Amino acid sequence: MNHAIRADKFLLDADRTTWHDETLWFVREKRDRAVYAVPEFQELRELASQIKDHTLSRLDLYLQEFEAAAQANGVHVHWAADAAEHNAIILDLIRQQGATRIVKSKSMLTEECHLNPYLIQHGIEVVDTDLGERIIQFREEAPSHIVLPAIHLKKEDVGDTFHLHLGTEKGESDPQLLTEAARQHLRAKFLAGQVAISGVNFAVAETGGVVVCTNEGNADLGVNLAAVHIACMGIEKLIPRLTDLGVFTRLLARSATGQPVTTYTSHFTKPAAGKEMHIVIVDNGRTQQLGRPDFRASLKCIRCGACMNTCPVYRRSGGHSYDFTVPGPIGAILSPNIDMKKHRSLPFASTLCGSCTDVCPVKIDIHTQLYKWRQVLGEAGEIPASKKWSMKFMGRLLASARVYGLSGQFARQALRLLPHGLTHAASFNAWAVARELPEPPKQSFREWYQQQPKSVPQPQTPQVTV
């Protein structure tokens, strides 16, 4: 099933689509206000971009520097080539503890690796502790956004879910009361957690430490109460120096939610006395992406979600329509690297308006990469037949002035004569499903132009000197 078909399903509920669109635009506007308040914001983006470029250009060396520093801190470092290995390492660590109850704070990497179902299969209780993650975990759904995992749900949906799983009153939809219910429920889980798993926002090569940014404090609570902390990171999370954090912490929350910073910016460097800390460094296709010059910049992503909030296609099609851990514009670049066949429709889920590129805090050329993926997919024969033939046809038509003129005449006539039911038949003209076609003009611009009296003063031809 491709993106357009899944998006169609989302669009069936027009009110909800409008609401989804507006909610995300509200976040985008908050982002703008936060960004305009920082005079040097554009300089910070440039610095962030250069720091990430530099890190990727020495990635093997920084990984080793990071590993050595972490080990010197008494942290155990593990390496996983793919999702299966990542999951196996974690299960192994949990079993070594004889643990059965795990608390997890938000990590898109563990989502990418499908860690939860794997652990549950092996008899481990896994509790996601970020409120949004917990909601969708109850509902057995995937996150629909990387920062706002439950952004597709209304408070009534959450009320129903909590009524079912937490015994809140039926019909209760007050966010304050629902959050309080979750607080009490999750507190019990934190207190009982034996092993805590967290994601990583930044890994500092110089110190060997990892930085985790949350608003709820769930990572800190989980990690500091459990005997063992397992932090999972993709190899692209590295930055060279502690001071580089100054750049990234100023960009991340402002770009993500329009906050000046997340409530907690926590630096985990050494385990507490008598406790253990493990870091699992994961590749899972990232080194392959590093080897694709056109697409390697996607590894600079700091997962702020700004490109999703601004994308007109994402806002109107919903995160689930992408059917990939990371949806939206950046997801559409990352996914074909993992499985080109499965995700071939995603680089087309964009208007190429460039808004994603404009907001990206690390200056990834997102829309250019989407355009490039389309070409790669075309060459690999992964474009759907209807698109391929209509593009070939349009190419011929636009290449010949005579054919173009004729077909314009024909279209203007046809639009006037044909009944609305036919010009708007969904099977012929998907474009007109939710739109009116423009009133056809009586003549084309070229015809009009040729009829103009020649005496009209012509604008001066600009002088070009070579």
Next chain:
Amino acid sequence: MSSASRNRILLAAQANKPAETPLPTVPDFGGEATAERFTAVLSSIGGTVVWLDGLGQLGSTLQQLFPEARNTASPLFDATVPIHADTPTHVLAEIDLAVLTGEIGVAENGAIWLPEANMLHRALPTITQHLALVLDHRRIVATMHQAYAQLPSTGSYGKFVAGPSKTADIEQSLVIGAHGARSLVVLLY
């Protein structure tokens, strides 16, 4: 096998990385390092700033701010519950108010650097129902750049705390008090 994967990842990263580009130096952008700005920003994200005329006022101010706090934890006065690195979880879970010393305040975002050495227990700042941080107003800097420049290292564990625990995961409605401390008061002196 982990070590085989390690080599594979490192070799692939080495083979696939682009030509080396320089690491930029990050300038100090300056900015406003005032208590006024710090206060305005922290208030806008749900925190509260209270001025002390001196540390001697700490006890009476806390009494006024938290008349109901029964179980208190702090290295700064005679708190009701002694907390140390080995305090069991069920004792930590009963703390109503923790009063700790913050090291650096950041005016641009209202964050306060809290190193492990000032926490009594790593979980205390988040498990307590309410958190109060005592901060010398002369330790307020303008930006995160200046804050990191002042940190000799981040120690074993440490964090910037900017306001109370919060969430907006239910329909983007801001709710204060998710899992961590339900309120943050910064006591400036």
